[in-house]
Amino acid sequence: MAAAAGSGTPREEEGPSGEAAAPQPQAPTSAPGARLSRLPLARVKALVKADPDVTLAGQEAIFILARAAELFVETIAKDAYCCAQQGKRKTLQRRDLDNAIEAVDEFAFLEGTLD
Amino acid sequence: MASSSGNDDDLTIPRAAINKMIKETLPNVRVANDARELVVNCCTEFIHLISSEANEICNKSEKKTISPEHVIQALESLGFGSYISEVKEVLQECKTVALKRRKASSRLENLGIPEEELLRQQQELFAKARQQQAELAQQEWLQMQQAAQQAQLAATASASNQAGSSQDEEDDD
Numbered sequence: 001m002a003a004a005a006g007s008g009t010p011r012e013e014e015g016p017s018g019e020a021a022a023p024q025p026q027a028p029t030s031a032p033g034a035r036l037s038r039l040p041l042a043r044v045k046a047l048v049k050a051d052p053d054v055t056l057a058g059q060e061a062i063f064i065l066a067r068a069a070e071l072f073v074e075t076i077a078k079d080a081y082c083c084a085q086q087g088k089r090k091t092l093q094r095r096d097l098d099n100a101i102e103a104v105d106e107f108a109f110l111e112g113t114l115d
Numbered sequence: 116m117a118s119s120s121g122n123d124d125d126l127t128i129p130r131a132a133i134n135k136m137i138k139e140t141l142p143n144v145r146v147a148n149d150a151r152e153l154v155v156n157c158c159t160e161f162i163h164l165i166s167s168e169a170n171e172i173c174n175k176s177e178k179k180t181i182s183p184e185h186v187i188q189a190l191e192s193l194g195f196g197s198y199i200s201e202v203k204e205v206l207q208e209c210k211t212v213a214l215k216r217r218k219a220s221s222r223l224e225n226l227g228i229p230e231e232e233l234l235r236q237q238q239e240l241f242a243k244a245r246q247q248q249a250e251l252a253q254q255e256w257l258q259m260q261q262a263a264q265q266a267q268l269a270a271t272a273s274a275s276n277q278a279g280s281s282q283d284e285e286d287d288d
Contacts, residue, residue, distance in 0.1 A: 037205075038136050039128055039158075047126050047159060048166040048181075057166070057181040060209050064183050065165055067205045068190055071198045072161045073133060073154060074140045080150070081141055091145040097153050106194035109164050113156050 037066035044069065076100055076107065127159045165189050 037044075044066045048057050077092075079100035084092050101107040133155045137146055166181070168189035173181045183206050190198055228236075 038139075039132050043126065043128060044162060047128075047162045050126055051163065051167055051170065054166060054170045054181065056179055057169075058183070060183045060206060061169065061181045061186050063209060064186050064202045064205050065162060065169075067202050068165060068186070068195065068198050069128070069158050069162050070136060071201060072195070073136045073158050076157060077137050077140045077154065081144060084144075091147055092141070092150050093147045094150040094153055097150055097157070101157075107157075109193075110157050110160055113153070113160050 037063065037070050039066045039069055041066055079104060127155050128162075130155055133158060164193065165195075168193055 041062055045057065045062045048054055048062065048065065076097065080092055080096040083096040083099040083103075084090070087096070089096075101110045101113075130151065134151060137151065137154065165186060166189075169181050169185040172185045172188050172192075173179075176185065178185075187199055187202065190196060190202065
């Protein structure tokens with residue numbers, strides 16, 4: 001159940017950021033079960049806490065944020081795929097994501113990510 | 116999770132998790148590597164965005180801890196209101212599991228014995244233990260006494276050179 005959080009990723013493919021290939025700790029045993037999120041909750045929590053303004057975030061808040069992030073990935077992937085199809089391509093390219101980001105107002109915050 | 120060189124800002128969602136999600140969302144679709152990389156970064160940005168907004172909402176609300184409600188409001192205000200209904204399902208799941216856990220632990224504690232009875236049994240055990248302790252202490256005390264007396268007698272015997280006919284107990288308790 002909580003295994004969904006870890007997504008069975010024994011090896012992290014982190015780049016040069018110095019993260020060791022340590023397996024992600026599973027969500028705490030008190031974590032809700034079933035398909036909670038495919039994102040490792042500990043990592044989501046770490047990301048939230050990386051914000052210096054954030055003092056405390058409750059566990060449930062982290063759970064739903066993880067789920068929201070999952071939905072976001074699904075959404076942006078599908079949007080990008082539409083762009084690929086319009087371009088009559090079968091492989092999703094980076095530019096499809098760029099287009100999706102530009103096309104959707106809510107994704108405006110991502111424009112800084114494109115380099 | 117100790118990263119010696121990187122600071123917290125280098126954190127991202129692990130690539131493998133993103134790959135899995137992409138695969139489930141778009142089965143049988145090839146995705147270029149740099150596209151995947153971008154999705155990882157976007158996901159990270161999204162988390163920062165929502166948590167930042169939720170934090171602001173939380174600060175305004177005199178609460179110290181970001182709650183699910185704050186996250187939901189953040190999603191709404193940033194244009195991701197369509198995610199809310201699914202996200203609420205997670206919340207429901209949380210509560211259900213928490214409830215099950217509480218029930219399970221209380222069932223275990225009770226073991227079918229009512230609380231007053233448990234209390235009574237506890238008192239009994241305590242009383243018993245106290246008694247045993249007292250008896251033990253008294254035995255030790257007696258033994259010490261006897262040992263002391265014998266030592267004294269031996270000292271007296273050697274001092275006066277005569278065993279003495281009476282070896283009365285000197286002290287009565």
